[in-house]
Amino acid sequence: MRDGAQVLSLRGATKRFGGLVAVDGIDFDVHEHEVLGLIGPNGSGKSTTLNLISGALAPTSGTITLRGAPISGQPAREIARRGVARTFQLVRLLPSMTVLENVTAGAVFGHRRRWGHAAEAQALAVLEKVGLAGAAQSRVGQLTYIDTKRVELARALAGDPEVLLLDEWLAGLNPTELEQGIDLIHKLRDEGRTVVLVEHVMDAIRSLCDACVVMSSGRKIAEGTPGEVLSDPEVVRAYLGDDNA
Amino acid sequence: MDIIITGLLLGGTYALIATGLNLQYGVARIMNLANGEMLVVGGFTAFALYTGAGISPVLTLFIVAPIAYALNWAIYRVMLRPLVKRAKSRGMLEQESILTTFGLSFTMVGLMLWIFGGSYFKYSFLARPFVLFGDNYGLNRIVAFLCAVIICGVLYLWLNHSRAGMAIRAVAVSPESARLVGIDVPKLSAHAFAIGGAVTAMGGAVISTFLTLDASTGVIFTMKALIIVIMGGVGDIRGTIIAALILGVGETLVASLINPGLTLAAAYGMFILILLFRPQGLFGRKPT
C-alpha cells in the first residue's frame, strides 16, 4: 500500500509554547498519492502539527522535509512556494474579491506560478472541479458555508501543490453537505493528490485515508491503516478515557 | 548624575501620560492619536486656574480628573462605540480608530487655537531650586514627579487589587472570555477609556508646571506616549513605567549632550531600536 515516494517527512517535530509542549517529537512520513489522516482528541496537537508543516508556526526543534529538502523554520511563503498548500480551520477567504479572484490568487502565487490568461484558465478549471463553475463572478459574501469551503479548497489546489493540508475541512457541514464534501476529497484522492487532513469525522477517515497518525497530548500514539488504528486499545483509551479501555 | 536624575524626574511624568494611553489601547482597543491633545487640555486648565484664580496645579488635579473622565467617556460613547460595533475585526477597528482620533486631534487643536490662540503658555509655579544629592533641581519637577508616582501607584494598586481592576485586566487579555464570565465589556471599555483620558489629562496638568505648552504640541506627546507603550508592551503598566523612565533619561541625555531641539529625534532613535530588535516590547514574550 505505502509504496509511493516519500513526499513529506517529520522527524522529532516539537513545538513548545512557554511551558506547554503542544507537539512532542512527532515522526511520520507522507507518501506520494496518499491521503494521510491526522487524528486524535481535541487539544492533542493536530492543528499545531499542521501549522508547523505549513510554516504558520516554526518548530522549536526537529526537522520537516519536503522531497528531501528541509522546510522547517522557513517562512510560510517559502514553504508555499515549495509546494505545500493549505486550508484553514476557520475558513479564510479574501472578502473584497470575487470567487474567481480568490482562486486566481492561488494560481498566481502558489507552487506553480501562472499569470494572466493562464492563471484565470487554471482558476476556472479548478472551480469546475470543486463544483463552483457557475459562481465564478459571485462575491464571497454571498456564498453558502460549504461553498466558502470549496473556494478555499480551490484556492489551495490552483497552485498545483505537492502536498495539500486540510485543517478540519469537513467540520461544520450538515449531513448532505458532508456527503458532497467526502465525495470531493475522494475525487482528489483518485486524481493522485497527496493530502494530509486533520479530521474528526470518523466515517470520512475510514473511507478516505490510506494511513492514519493518531495523536494524544502532543505525542504520536499509533500509526497504520484506519482499521488498525481505530481498533488499537490505546487509541480507544485516548478518545474515550480509561474506563472504556 | 544630574542628567540621570533630571531624566528620571521627566520620565515619571511621561509614565503618567503613557499609562493613560496604554489603558485606552490595551483595554478599550482604541489607538488614540488624540491622546496628546487631552494632555494639552489638562495643561491649559491648570494654566487657566493658576493664573486666573491662583489655584495650585496640585489641587487642579482633583478638578481635571473628573472633567476629563466625563469628557473621555462621552467621546467613547458618542464617537468610538459605533466604530467598535461596526468593526468586523480588530485590525479594522484599529484602522478606523486611528482615522477617527486623528480627525479628533485636529479638531481639538483647532478648538484650542480658537479659544486660546497660538501662543505659548507658561506660568511659574514652585520655580525654586531644590537640592538633591548635592545638585540643584527645580522644585516643580520634584513635585510633579511625586504626583506622578502617587497617581501611578494608586492606579497600579487599584488594577491589581480591586474587583473592578481585575475585570479591566481581564478585558485587556481577552474581551471574548471576559464577556463569557459576565463582565460588561462595553461598559468597562468606556470606563477604561475614560480613566485613561483622565490620567493623561492629569499628566498634562502636572507637566505644565515645568514645561511650556502650546495648542499644537499635543502630537509630540502622543508620539512619545506611543513609543513608550510599544517599548513597555501593550497592556503592561509596569513595562510602561520602566520604558517611560528610560525614555526620560535618554531624551535628557541627548538634550544636554547634543542639542535640546532633538528630543523627538532621540525618542525616534529608541523606537527604531525597539522595532528592529524587540518589537514585542522590552518585557513582552515573543508572540507565538
Add this chain to the structure above:
Amino acid sequence: MTTRDWKNLVLGAVLLGIAALLPLTGDAYAIALGVNIAMYGVLATSWALFSGPTHYISLATAAFFGVGTYVTASGIDVLPYWALPPLAGIIGGILAGIVGLATLRLSGVYFVIFTLGLAEMIRQIVTWRQNATGHKGSYVLTDLTENHIYWQLLGVAALVYLAGWAIGRSRLGFALRIIGDDEQVASHLGINTAVSKVALFIVPGAVAAIVGAMIAPRYIYIEPSTAFTPMLSFQVVIMAMLGGTGRLWGPIVGVIPFTLLWEVISVSFPNQTTLLLGLCFLLIVYLLPNGFVGLFQKIHARALSKEAYQ
C-alpha cells in the same frame, strides 16, 4: 490591452490635455488654484496606490515632501534645476524604503505611529543641522513661473496614473490587494508580504519628494517649519478618503472639491482652519467611509438590481 484599456488611456490623455490648457486663460488666481489641485491630486493619488489596497494609513507625506523641497533648496546652487526633482525622487524613495523595512515587517500600528512623527523628527534634525552651520533658511531663486510648475506637476500626474494603471495589472498590485484582505492568507499563498509592501510604499515616498522639489521654487524662501508642515499629510489623507481609494480616479474626485472648499474656508475663517479641517475629516470618516467611489458603486449596484427586477 483590451479596447476598454485603450479607451481609458485616450480619455485620460484628453482630460490631461484639456487641463494643460489652463495657463492659456492667463488668470493668475485660476492658475494658482490649478497648481494646488495638481499638487494635491498627485500626492493623494500616489498615497492611495499604497494605502488604498493595504489599508496601512501613511501619515508621512509631509516628511517626503519636505525632504524634496530641501533637495531643491540645497541643490539649486550646485546642480541644474532639471536634475533636482529626479534626485529628490531617488532620495525620497530610499527614505521610504528604509521606513518600510523598519516598520512594514510588523503590524500596521507600528507603521502608523512611525509615519505620524516622521516629518517632525526630520524637521528637528534639519533645524539642528542648520543651526550648527549657522543659517536658518535658504532661498530658491529660479525663473520658473506658476505655469511651469503647473505643467511639471501635470507631467508627474500622467506618470503616476500610468504607474498606478500598470501596478493595478501587475502581480505586485494583486499581491497588495491580497495582503490588504488577509495578510496570513497572503503569506500562505507564497507572497513575500514584507517585500511587496516596502516595494509599493517607495512609490508615494518618491512621488511626494518629487512634488516637494517642484513646489520649492514657489515658496522662494524655505525653512523647516514651512517645508515639514504636518497639515499636508492630513490634507492628503482627507482628500484621498473623500474621493475613495478603491479606484485610480478616486482621489482626484476628492481633491478638486476639497481644494475649492479649502480655498473658501481659509479666506472666510482664517482662524478656524484647523478646527474645520478636523470636523470635515470626521464627517467623511462617519458619513462617507468609502468616499465618492464607494457611493458611486452603491448607486451603480442599486441601479443594476433594479434593472434585474424589471
